[in-house]
Amino acid sequence: MDPIYLMNNVFIIVCFTLVLLMQGGFILLEAGSTRMKNAGHIAGKTIFTVGVASIVFWAVGYGFIYGEGNAFIGLSDFFFGDFTSEVDGLAGSTDFMFQLAFAAIALTIAFGGFAERAKLTAYVVFAIAFSAIVYPVVAHWIWGDGWLADLGKQDFAGSTVVHLTGAMAALAATIILKPRIGKFNKDGSPNDLAGHNQVYTALGVLVLWVGWFGFNAGSTLGVDGAFFGYVALNTQLAAAAGAIAAMFIVWALSGKADIPTTLNGALAGLVAITASCAFVAPWAAVVIGVIGGLIVYASMKFFEKMQIDDPIFALSVHGIAGIWGTISTGFFATPELAAMNGGEAGLFYGGGLTQLGVQTIGVVSSGLFAFVLSFIILKVMVTIMGGIRVSEEEELIGLDMAEHGSYGYPENMPTEENKAPGA
Amino acid sequence: MGLIWQSTEATVTQRICLLRKIKLREHNRYTSINKGVIEDGYSSQGMRYEDIKELRSDRIKVITEDHILLNEIHDELMQSIVEIAVAEVKSELGSPPSRFAFFLMGSAGRFEQSFWSDQDHGIIYEKSNNENANYFIRLGKEISKGLSICDYDLCDGKVMASNPLWCKSIDEWERQVSGWLTEDSWQSLRNISILFDSRVLVGESDFLRVLKDIIFKRLDKEQNIIFRLLDNVGYVKKGIGFFGQLLPETNSKGKGHIHIKEKILFPYVNSVRLLAFKERIYLPSTLSRFNHLTAFYKDMKEYEETFHRILELRLHFQKRLNEDDNVNLISIEALSSNEKKEIKIMMKNGYKLFQKTKGIIQQRG
Numbered sequence: 001m002d003p004i005y006l007m008n009n010v011f012i013i014v015c016f017t018l019v020l021l022m023q024g025g026f027i028l029l030e031a032g033s034t035r036m037k038n039a040g041h042i043a044g045k046t047i048f049t050v051g052v053a054s055i056v057f058w059a060v061g062y063g064f065i066y067g068e069g070n071a072f073i074g075l076s077d078f079f080f081g082d083f084t085s086e087v088d089g090l091a092g093s094t095d096f097m098f099q100l101a102f103a104a105i106a107l108t109i110a111f112g113g114f115a116e117r118a119k120l121t122a123y124v125v126f127a128i129a130f131s132a133i134v135y136p137v138v139a140h141w142i143w144g145d146g147w148l149a150d151l152g153k154q155d156f157a158g159s160t161v162v163h164l165t166g167a168m169a170a171l172a173a174t175i176i177l178k179p180r181i182g183k184f185n186k187d188g189s190p191n192d193l194a195g196h197n198q199v200y201t202a203l204g205v206l207v208l209w210v211g212w213f214g215f216n217a218g219s220t221l222g223v224d225g226a227f228f229g230y231v232a233l234n235t236q237l238a239a240a241a242g243a244i245a246a247m248f249i250v251w252a253l254s255g256k257a258d259i260p261t262t263l264n265g266a267l268a269g270l271v272a273i274t275a276s277c278a279f280v281a282p283w284a285a286v287v288i289g290v291i292g293g294l295i296v297y298a299s300m301k302f303f304e305k306m307q308i309d310d311p312i313f314a315l316s317v318h319g320i321a322g323i324w325g326t327i328s329t330g331f332f333a334t335p336e337l338a339a340m341n342g343g344e345a346g347l348f349y350g351g352g353l354t355q356l357g358v359q360t361i362g363v364v365s366s367g368l369f370a371f372v373l374s375f376i377i378l379k380v381m382v383t384i385m386g387g388i389r390v391s392e393e394e395e396l397i398g399l400d401m402a403e404h405g406s407y408g409y410p411e412n413m414p415t416e417e418n419k420a421p422g423a
Numbered sequence: 424m425g426l427i428w429q430s431t432e433a434t435v436t437q438r439i440c441l442l443r444k445i446k447l448r449e450h451n452r453y454t455s456i457n458k459g460v461i462e463d464g465y466s467s468q469g470m471r472y473e474d475i476k477e478l479r480s481d482r483i484k485v486i487t488e489d490h491i492l493l494n495e496i497h498d499e500l501m502q503s504i505v506e507i508a509v510a511e512v513k514s515e516l517g518s519p520p521s522r523f524a525f526f527l528m529g530s531a532g533r534f535e536q537s538f539w540s541d542q543d544h545g546i547i548y549e550k551s552n553n554e555n556a557n558y559f560i561r562l563g564k565e566i567s568k569g570l571s572i573c574d575y576d577l578c579d580g581k582v583m584a585s586n587p588l589w590c591k592s593i594d595e596w597e598r599q600v601s602g603w604l605t606e607d608s609w610q611s612l613r614n615i616s617i618l619f620d621s622r623v624l625v626g627e628s629d630f631l632r633v634l635k636d637i638i639f640k641r642l643d644k645e646q647n648i649i650f651r652l653l654d655n656v657g658y659v660k661k662g663i664g665f666f667g668q669l670l671p672e673t674n675s676k677g678k679g680h681i682h683i684k685e686k687i688l689f690p691y692v693n694s695v696r697l698l699a700f701k702e703r704i705y706l707p708s709t710l711s712r713f714n715h716l717t718a719f720y721k722d723m724k725e726y727e728e729t730f731h732r733i734l735e736l737r738l739h740f741q742k743r744l745n746e747d748d749n750v751n752l753i754s755i756e757a758l759s760s761n762e763k764k765e766i767k768i769m770m771k772n773g774y775k776l777f778q779k780t781k782g783i784i785q786q787r788g
Contacts, residue, residue, distance in 0.1 A: 394658050406673070
């Protein structure tokens, strides 16, 4: 067999593994950003929902994205599993696995909006709905044979497909669930509900950062020209720039170099470069990362002012940075790289406003679709399930105990029961 | 198979008479401590706590399933203990410097105690000053001590008259109740719910009525509070699993046991308390509240009978226990298959009642 073909597959299966490992990054990130009493819950539900996403993606998700259908949705390749098939120069299964990993990431991002107060059953139902419909439709539009692909939309590894879609679902969820108890006072002023472990959060960011090389570099879908090296280069520069920019801005404006903000800056840089890593020059990657780091800080403040509770900053890190990253190719895409990877050159390279327009259309349509559909799904869930938020008491004692029967940190949690009326 | 329990005419009449007795206790109980006159029961002059303890042990032995008689006995015993305590503090600090009310909460307040229960009580006194504060805390501590000697366990949550939180002057109490309602936190509204299941055992029953009036006035003014009170008891711990099996406790203490109070009783108690808030009912006992509610809501009668049966069954199970065992845990193994069936029906009806209550409150607010 052709050695290059085999090498492509090896490369992509390794990248799949890196992206799957990013779930571990999310576990650390999310558990570190939330309170001890919910730690076991947050970590455990991630494992469980990756399971749900996998099965649903296999059953219908992959088919909706890559199946033969129309401009809106694919309609074949359900229950995927022919070991002889080939897709995009890869063994069918290898390509399938790589795509599955991305779908699972999008779902985990979406669940950032549920944190610390959603019923477990809500997670289960939404995992199915999101993996079956919300994510696949957007992915089909941009990566399958969809209408945005036809327009030449540039989203190399998924700033829109994965990050914005996940973030919009998170936005719908966090609005419907309403803020956590204690997040906002009666006069609207916010309280900082500090995460219980910054070391976890930092480690989580690092695991994500490393995994991102599977995410971005792997999206070359092969070793051809060793282009993945260049993609990796841009990825690293944007992450680095984002971290620095965020730390700088929070230190300059507040006097303190807040760690969570710095970490969010690195992530924002990564999210932003995700669309543009294969389309821009390295200096542009730095600029994109810097702007990502700056706007993530502004976004964090913005959502707080809007009385929207964003427990793990999913809206800022994945949503706002995802929008910026997608639009950035409209400015920075070079003619050579656009010719190689799709779409047109950006504004700064004489491409005019065309690509910028396409990117904007893509962001707006995908974002709106993801938000509206998620909102509807969640509203229906509220009606059918009699609410998707746990009771006040459960939220106060922590989901670990309420939903799962045991604390993630049993030695650190109170053992005495609440005083119940009529003891 | 038929019904697991039958309601005969004699039992119904008996219940009506006993319910009237409970009402009398709740409305008309007035004992003038200063005059040394006690309306019913016997004079405790010259007795000690240890005597009451012995009396308690003797009198309770004979009860098998009559929970109303059991609670009447508890009332008499507790009243005697309070009288001894008053006398004790009198000898130390003189007569009570102002009128006061000693009131019960919790299962005692609801007239739903079983063989063993813990203390839940408070004091409201008339005039606010340092001397009174010291005097009545001392009285609260003495009562608490006396009750404890007589096997009424101290309350873990410190809902006792020995705690300044639950021993205040009328003015202070009014401010505290208003404050709890305004604070609108889970704990403060939990305190309101605890306070609401109350009745004066000894002293001025009007003092307590004033506090309940504050709650009712606030419910009239602010639509939101009843929803918040509903949220407060929204955590309904499931007793029946996916396959219809009884769910035992998962912690090490309760392994293999069902928590009667949390899983069987609470849905009824909490539902009926919510409706009592809504219908502005002053009575604290679940049974009296049920009785009152049957006028407004159909099928309350059925839930009332189930609740009655739960109380009987609880006594029946607790007869088997030693004093050291947790009185609220029944071993699933020890249950017969019929008893298991009965318990499941009780739980299901409890959940139904809670859903029904939720619907009533959310609909009309």
